[in-house]
Amino acid sequence: MEITDLRLIFLLAAFLLCCILFLLVGLNIGLRYGRLQESAEWEGGKLESIIKKRLKQSRAVLGGLVSEQLAPLLPGFPFEPGDCRFIGKPVDFLVFKGMNEKEITEVIFLEVKTGTAKNLNDQEKRLREAVKAGHVRWVEYSPE
Secondary structure, three states: OOHHHHHHHHHHHHHHHHHHHHHHHHHHHHHHHHHHHHHHHHHHHHHHHHHHHHHHHHHHHHHHHHHHHHHHHOOOOOOOHHHEEEOOOOOOEEEEEOHHHOOOOEEEEEOOOOOOOOOOOHHHHHHHHHHHOOOOOOOOOOOO
16 A cells, blocks of 8 residues: 555545534534523423413313302202202212202203313213113112
8 A cells, every 4th residue: 555545544534533523513512502492492481381371271170170069059050959969070960850859850960061161071971871871770789
C-alpha cells in the first residue's frame, strides 16, 4: 500500500467519525429542545386546561349522582318518593308502587338519566330486556 492510500483511508475514517459525531450532537440537541418545548407546553397552560377539563367532568359526574339520588324529590317525578328505594347499580331505583298505602301493586325498575348521558349502558340494556322478557322471580332465603 502506498502512502496516498493510507492518507485516503485516514481521511475517510476521519470524515465518517465527524459525521457520526455531528449526528450524535444533533440528536442530543433535538432531544433537549423537545423536552424544553414539552415542558414549556405543560407550564404554559396546557396542564391548567387539562385540570380544568377533568374538574368539570368530575363535577358533572358528581352532579349526576346527586341528581339520581334526589330525583324522587324533584317536581314532576312520576312516583311517590316513599315508594322508591335507591340501589344505584345496575339500576338507580326499585319502585314498589303502593308501598306507602301498604298495598304493593307493581314493582318498577327505574333508571334516572341526567345531563348528556341519556343512553343506557350495556348492563342496563340487558336488565331492561330481562325484565321485558319476564325473567323476574321471587326467591326466599332463610339462613340456618
